[in-house]
Amino acid sequence: MSSVPENTQLGKHVVIENNVVIGENVTIGHNTTILQGTQIGDDVIIGNNCVLGIKTSGNERMRKKADKYGSLNIQSGSRIGNIASIYAGTDIGKNVFIGDHASIRENVSIGDKSVVGRAAIVELNSTIGDSCTIQTLAYVTGDTTLEDNVFIGPCVSMSNDKYMGAKNFTLNGPYIKSGAKIGNNASLLPGITVGRNSIIGAGAAVTKDIEDNITAAGVPAKRLNSDGNK
Amino acid sequence: MSSVPENTQLGKHVVIENNVVIGENVTIGHNTTILQGTQIGDDVIIGNNCVLGIKTSGNERMRKKADKYGSLNIQSGSRIGNIASIYAGTDIGKNVFIGDHASIRENVSIGDKSVVGRAAIVELNSTIGDSCTIQTLAYVTGDTTLEDNVFIGPCVSMSNDKYMGAKNFTLNGPYIKSGAKIGNNASLLPGITVGRNSIIGAGAAVTKDIEDNITAAGVPAKRLNSDGNK
């Protein structure tokens, strides 16, 4: 049984599985699928053709999954676009915006007022602070931390596996400190830290830690002088 | 009320909201959602599980939206793939092809015979000329202009916000002149111009204007000599 208040605006062909809890004044678009156990706060707006509350899957060559995750919990005032997918075991804060075609994995936390852009992806075990912006088509790999007010430009890429599957390595995504800004299509390597309020140029490859308040660019990324040259 | 001619080939579980106008000999795939006010020309073919005619959304931290946009208008002979999303307030020309998983925002104009590839994204307020090719996973940011016959390679990235949200800045995407070709995974910075028939190498970062008839490559992109070296 699920709890769907009378003031829910339900589209056509919506599927709501068991044990779904829906708050007051929620809108759910057409052809959207809400899987078992999903919890949706008040005033949430969900677009068309989404899939919410997905259980983890994989094949024998993929990382072992936790045996059990909790529900997907979408807090009040958040908006989910169209054709988006979000996993069970993840917490979406208040007044968050998730774009069309975006995908968010399990065991992720997204802080209040953050924006996950169109077709952006956030992998498992990642923590996104408050008021972050993850732009279109950006890729936040697993085991990544963004503190508050971080800006991830369009098409930014991250990785969390130093040996690309060749050796045992504790998967470790980037750690991006408060106020840092990553330019479009930059590449961040496993485990690197980007310091507070630092800026990474478009197309850079960040292979080492970047201190606070630095501007760096290039492949590999190097600190720019005050005149903008390396 | 909507106008759906008898010769429409309608899939199963298609949702057609109010005030949709459909031309002659249109095909609409299964599980596709056509939202209010969408206008579809003759001989248009739309795939399965699409969402067409989306109204703009956002949260308090995102760009203020126009109060009102017109309809989505798809002109005759165009084809839309599967799992694609297109917004209201956009005009798709004649004989255009939009790939699967592609997403096109509001207030966009796409010229006749252009191709928007699989999972490619065109953001708001952008103008795409005739016979352009935007390849797979390419990202056309907001406020961008492509003249006619422009080629955007796979995974090309663009940005339109010089200060990444840190300062007030009039958002300004790239301006790409007729016949220019952008190599795969190149990064284009806000407001840069690429000249007529110029060629940008794969993986380049274009940080300054590029004149007509130039080949440029590297991070940052520099003009190549006739022997292909910088």
Next chain:
Amino acid sequence: MSSVPENTQLGKHVVIENNVVIGENVTIGHNTTILQGTQIGDDVIIGNNCVLGIKTSGNERMRKKADKYGSLNIQSGSRIGNIASIYAGTDIGKNVFIGDHASIRENVSIGDKSVVGRAAIVELNSTIGDSCTIQTLAYVTGDTTLEDNVFIGPCVSMSNDKYMGAKNFTLNGPYIKSGAKIGNNASLLPGITVGRNSIIGAGAAVTKDIEDNITAAGVPAKRLNSDGNK
């Protein structure tokens, strides 16, 4: 007529067209569309809101399509995520994992136990060996070969058209030999070969063939010395 065994777990609003053959103990999620002629092996699990068995399409400016392809054939034990699209004329091996939002074109072969990541794309006429990993948002262009045990990092980009549509050119994707590993967001040019067990750095642009057992990085990619410098 289609063959759907009684032990099939069928979601709601699933569309199964004619001549679909489904093996034993198959699960199909809600709102998924299975198009004409698709063949699904035993113990396959398919997510929600997918489109499987798509026929090729295009407009007058795109590559001429083959007149006829066979069915989509998904072999036993494979898992397809949510909101994925796969074309007719393609063969998915045993125990393969295809992520959410992924898209696989026609005339593709994917070997046993391989993984195609979330929102990754494999274009037409490509051959993927056994036990390959294609990570999230990676782009495998048309006419590409991956031998066995190849690792393609997140957001890797490839191209197959040397002249970007300007001249006649036989389309020719990269050829990546067994055990090679491509770092995240690297760009591979048309027709290049990456040798056995070679490693390409994150953000590199590979413009020439890379021999066996080499590590290369940079734009353009150059061989690294043993101390990691160019």
